[in-house]
Amino acid sequence: MATTAAVVDHATHAHADDRSFIRKYIFSTDHKIIGIQFGLMSLVFLALGGTLAMMIRWQLGFPGKPMPLGSLLPETMAAGGIMLPEFYVALVTMHGTIMVFFAIMPLLMGLFGNFLIPLKIGAPDMAFPRINMASFWIAVSAGVLMMAGFFVEGGHAGAGWTGYAPLSARPDLSGVSLGQELWCLSLIILGLASILGATNYITTVINMRAPGMTWFRLPLSIWALFIASILVLLAIPILSGAAIMLLFDQTIGTNFFNPATGGQPLLWQHLFWYFGHPEVYILILPAMGFVSDVLACGSRKPVFGYHSMIYAIISIGFLGWIVWGHHMFQSGMNPTLGMTFTISTLLIAVPSAIKVFNWMGTMWRGSIHFTTPVLHAVGFVAMFTIGGLSGVFMSSTPVDIYIHDTYFIVAHLHYVLFGGSLFGLFAAITFWYPKMFGRMMNEFWGKVHFWLTMVFYNAVFWPMHDIGVHGHMRRIYDPSQYDFLKPLAPVNTFISISAFLLFATQGIFALNFIISWFKGEKAGRNPWKDTGLEWSTPSPAPHGNFEKTPTVYNAPYEFSVPGMAEDYLPQDQKADQSRAPAGAGH
Amino acid sequence: MEGSKHKHPPYIAIFVALTILTVGELFVAFLPWGRTTLIVILLFLAVWKALMVALYFMHLRFEKSPVRILAAAPLPLTVIVVIAVMTEFRW
Amino acid sequence: MANATMMGPPAETQPATGVYNGKVGMWIFLGSEVMFFTALIGSYIILRFAHPEQWATPGQALNIPVTAVNTFLLICSSVTMVKAFAAIQDGDQKGLRMWLVATVLIGATFVSVQVYEYVHLAHLGLLPSGYREGSDLANAAASGVAWKAGPALPAAVGLYGTTFYTMTGFHGFHVTMGVLCMAFVTWKAFNGKYTVADHRGVEVIGLYWHFVDLVWIILFTIVYLM
């Protein structure tokens, strides 16, 4: 009875949606609109974070030379177009902060968490649509606060995205006061938005699955988003708590991290990484889920080892809680504890291996259609593997003594975050774009974007391993200060030029994204011939999603089922209905 | 739904128990015993009180298992981090 | 109890767990609250473990009798809350309103007593940053003589003040939020929004309220009595 009411509502209103423009597109409670809002916000931040990276690369590739357009910046940032050291530190900090908190995380969780969960489990909307809307606008205000930091006296936060105390807690030592406070405040507020979002997602997945959508019929993207939401729910409050303590240390004179009065600088690091390591898995798990969906569809084959993929996601999610110390091997932490963290860290390679090999197994004996999303998905597997393998070096404590805080780490984190998360996002955006906007993105330019990105991306980040093992430290403004880094200058220049090309390449994606919105070829309901529930609705899906609540009959990836006319069996279609008439087929 | 008469848990009895336990805590805290002993007893009393609130006032005792799982899930994580970081000061 | 959980609201799809969204959502949200307090209380435990010498013995600086009364008040408010819930389960609208009003009032009293406690303590000389210079406590600590039925005060209380105000402050903040939400629920109760069949709002706010009470039980023990 409950459901029928909702259905009637959709049937009558799906066509004549009489909500005002503001209710429909600004303060909408529709999960799809909120998702797209999150997406647009994060893409803007992604472009901004990328721009900051270009400034970083200019300084590293051409230290001391005036930056192009640098004269536009105020004297407190760049004197006569030449970047100041304090501005460089703020740039690195904000590049990391923006990329992690305002670009990748809201793209994965905000955009796709919102957009996919109800569509893929067959629900009309989120469990709490209004909280969902609040979550977005809270995130926006956090973003505004974070941006405000660029314009305040003393410059923006400059203690790295990890904000290590006491540097971050002591304006007298860092020269930054208001910037660092805004950084804390913004993260606390963003944390609230994330927690509200995660509460919503978890409730929705637990409670609002369509009839027949059992746990082991959930697509892997939903499993990944679900586990990542749990990580958000439990990890983010730790950051909020820590950031509050830091904020108090800065403003009202508390002593949490102040060694002079017995406070513990390492306490900040423990809390930050107790949040921080689950956070990096928040940044990869959803991408892994999307890639599984895209690869199965692209290979026209069920995901290889669907159940073990789920167990791998769960165990990555769990193990992620007991490895945080691997960021602190050289921090002065109890060395015995360090040893324990080595073992637990290395163990994460096991579920990760399961995932990598199962993706390969999915491609094995398939019939792979290399559309743009599939290219990005394969690129994801290739690049994530490199990033994961470089993680193994650091998880061995002795090796980490040497490469900790060098560009080897920078290489690792970009291989997993760009090669992993961002490639996964490119796959997901190009794959679900038609469902979001009703139009296809341009395939030709999509492929051009993929190949150029692949080439330049590796040209940027691969050599970083090399300068890393030569001892090149992170977060240094001018490597030419050191004799042992002088021979690496040409490599730095090469990296920078590649980075500029990489950045320019992303323009193709931006243009493709924007132009396709208006001019793209119209997409039907199911352009990729995929099996997910979302493809049974019109593109874009109407308010309320489904004409009638779907019933689920099948596992998520029933591709190429023998004896069927079509090579895919949607989750909401009974197998016997689509069985080919006898004799047809081969 | 059905008729209006429910069997409620013994709320008042629990209230009385909580009050007594609190008075007990106050009493114990000022006993001239060793610190460790006091900490153990006080923690025991606090956990007992907390459990009563969770089980009866929050109805965990009468809930379905999904809710119980949700309630218990974060607890191991709270212990892990505190224990690990405490080792920092005694090695 | 059982049938309260079974009742789906008219506009919701049938919940897969048989527990309505609001309740599931509140329990999930409380999970994040547990972690938030883990960060705070964990830091308290860790810092105290590292520097026990900065803590005064119970009752020296903090006023135990006042806080004991406050603790009792919070327990009372939990009971009034649960009574309100029991009332609406039985369809007793008057009972619901009365018990809710009582809860709001007691909660507000708790916060007021805490504000009084802060003002008093700051006057006495304990600040988040440590002793207030020239205050009674600071002078007593500097003199090194026994203070109020205990040994001499610690020479420095930077961490003590820091953690005391942060722990109790964030608990107080939660109570304040709870009072505001509770006031909203009360207002709805006076408009007859809750029935025997559907009183999810009362149950959900109750869960939050009891959780805050539960946190206080822990805090009272470790901050005041240990």
Add this chain to the structure above:
Amino acid sequence: MGWIIPHGVSTFTPEIDRLYYIILVITGIAFVLVEIGLIYFSFKYRAQPGRKAHYIHGNVTAEVIWTAVTAVTVVIIGIMSVPVWNKVKGRNSVPAGALAYNVTAKQFEWNVGYPGPDGQLNTADDFKVRNQLHVPVNRDVVLEATAEDVIHSFFVPAFRLKQDVVPGMRMRIWFRATEPGPYEIACAELCGLGHYKMRAFVTVHTQEEYDQWLAERAAQAQSEAQPSAVASR
């Protein structure tokens, strides 16, 4: 160039480098396996007219094999790491009789406190030198390090040695240099706007050179202390 670590001059070098190369080989194998596999599959199983994907849900044997192989490999890496770690940073790793120096880091310099002629640290004849650490070759050396303001990190790439120095904590950093020469000390932990230029030198001497240097500097410090003592009176 490439993945080769540059030449190192401490007793840690062979062990850390060896571990690094072992991991490089192991991950190299995994890398080649995965990347070649991906490229090969991409060609072999690309969509072609008439090709139909096989309806396969998985293969338990294969999955058990790669799970087990990975698990065993990483456990081996872990076990190999333990002794090296214990040697460099373990609880009781500092060798008895190591030459001790005080190192105090602050924005943005490294101050080294030398034991002076009596060979004892923290006595009246100690002297301080800014950004210069002089040590004898082939001797165990331990730095009693701390920071005055924020966290810094003592990093000597040529020694394969890195240790954060945290205000309020005392770090014991030890090493044994194997080749004389000047080497650079860097700060590896972001410590403010001057982090990039918090540079110092460690000079490894032969024992004779070292003794001579120490005597000279001690005398110099003595004479410098005299006038300032007068001035302050």
